[in-house]
Amino acid sequence: MDKQEWYLEYEIHKNRPGLLGDISSLLGMLGINIITINGVDNERRGMLLLVHNPEQVERLKTILETMDNITITKMRKPKLRDRLAVRHGRYIQRDADDKKTFRFVRDELGLLVDFMAELLKVEGHKLIGIRGMPRVGKTESIVAASVCANKRWVFVSSTLLRQTIRSQLADDEYSKDHVFLIDGIVSMKRSSERHWQLIREIVRLPATKIVEHPDIFVRESEYELDDFDYIIELRSDSNEEITYDLIDNTNPTTFDFE
Numbered sequence: 001m002d003k004q005e006w007y008l009e010y011e012i013h014k015n016r017p018g019l020l021g022d023i024s025s026l027l028g029m030l031g032i033n034i035i036t037i038n039g040v041d042n043e044r045r046g047m048l049l050l051v052h053n054p055e056q057v058e059r060l061k062t063i064l065e066t067m068d069n070i071t072i073t074k075m076r077k078p079k080l081r082d083r084l085a086v087r088h089g090r091y092i093q094r095d096a097d098d099k100k101t102f103r104f105v106r107d108e109l110g111l112l113v114d115f116m117a118e119l120l121k122v123e124g125h126k127l128i129g130i131r132g133m134p135r136v137g138k139t140e141s142i143v144a145a146s147v148c149a150n151k152r153w154v155f156v157s158s159t160l161l162r163q164t165i166r167s168q169l170a171d172d173e174y175s176k177d178h179v180f181l182i183d184g185i186v187s188m189k190r191s192s193e194r195h196w197q198l199i200r201e202i203v204r205l206p207a208t209k210i211v212e213h214p215d216i217f218v219r220e221s222e223y224e225l226d227d228f229d230y231i232i233e234l235r236s237d238s239n240e241e242i243t244y245d246l247i248d249n250t251n252p253t254t255f256d257f258e
Contacts, residue, residue, distance in 0.1 A: 005035065006057055007078035007086075009046040010070040019069055020045070026063060030056050040085040048078060048086050080118055084111065101231040105238055109137055112234065116145035119230065123176060125206050127227055129214025131242050132234035138212050139181070141234065146179045153179045156202060157186040157195070167194040169202075176207045184217030185244075196221070216244060 012019070027034060033050040040046040051057055057075065064072055074082070085091045088111045095101035104112045119126065132138045139160045146153040154173050158164040158181060165186060180202050187195060203209055203223070211217045214231065218224055225231070233242065 003050050003052055004054075005078050006049045006051055007046065007074060007076055007082040008049055008060075008072070009040060009044055009074035009082075009085075010064065010072050012043045012045065012070055014069045015043070016069060023064075023070075027060070030060055032056055032060060036086045038086045038089050040089060041091055044073065046074075046082065046086045048083065080115070084115055084118070087114065098231070100229065101233065103233045104235070106137055106234070106236050109141055112141050112232070113144045113148060116141065116232070117148035120145055120149035120151050120179060120208055123206075126208045126229050127203065128208065128210045128230045128232065129217070129225070129228045130210060130212050130232040130234060131214065132212075133236070133240065133242060136234050136236055138234055142179070142181055142210050142212075149179075151177055151179045151208075153181055155181050156199065157181075157183045157191065159183060159186060163190070165190055165192075165195055167192065167198055169198065174205070176205070178207055180205070180207060180209045182209065182211045182217065184211055184213035184215070184220075188216050188220040213244070 024034065027049070031052060034047055035050055036048040038046055061072065061075055064070065076082075081092050081094075090108075090111065092111065092115060093103040095103065102115070104115075116128075119128065130138050130142070139158065143153055152175075154169070155164045156166045163186065182199060182202075187199065199221075211228075214225065214228060218227075235242065
């Protein structure tokens with residue numbers, strides 16, 4: 001049977017000396033290898049394991065459930081959030097009501113870039129929205145994630161270096177290996193019908209499209225938030241409110257220049 005990866009996470013009630021050693025020894029006796037280990041959140045430890053068959057996992061779970069100092073919180077095939085939690089030592093915050101919305105603060109840009117890069121590595125149609133106030137790091141995170149995923153980025157509308165509003169693409173830009181960046185505010189404020197025709201064409205491509213300010217984008221187009229596969233929110237701090245009150249009377253280049 002092929003080897004499988006599993007994710008084990010447990011909460012520590014009493015972090016006595018030798019606890020990790022005992023668990024590591026148990027894994028060794030069961031023939032389970034530890035790929036990665038790290039603390040995740042408060043008083044929790046996560047492990048990415050390599051097992052040879054499901055029976056090893058069942059035996060491990062049975063034994064761990066008899067230990068008084070810990071409680072198993074997760075034992076499953078690893079999800080992307082699990083891998084990133086072990087890698088970075090913290091979990092990505094997820095909206096309790098909308099499971100496709102993920103929240104970050106500026107201090108977590110490394111985690112955000114890693115998360116987005118993993119999304120970009122998976123080929124196929126994806127529409128990602130990213131919310132955030134000016135100068136919080138939205139565009140720079142998208143570009144950094146594209147680099148990490150070995151993808152070329154194409155600005156369809158943007159204010160990063162100079163105002164960009166595209167009405168056509170070059171032949172070599174129609175590629176599933178490209179990441180298409182759309183600024184919802186710029187497209188809404190300064191675009192033409194030819195620009196929107198291009199956006200519709202790009203959205204249909206089997207590639208990743210990332211829309212900054214998705215709420216404005218859907219307000220001014222036929223698209224809906226339900227069309228998005230992921231929504232990312234980036235704040236300067238956890239208490240910052242993301243609002244678009246300024247845009248109706250503001251030049252988009254002053255509202256969102258990073």
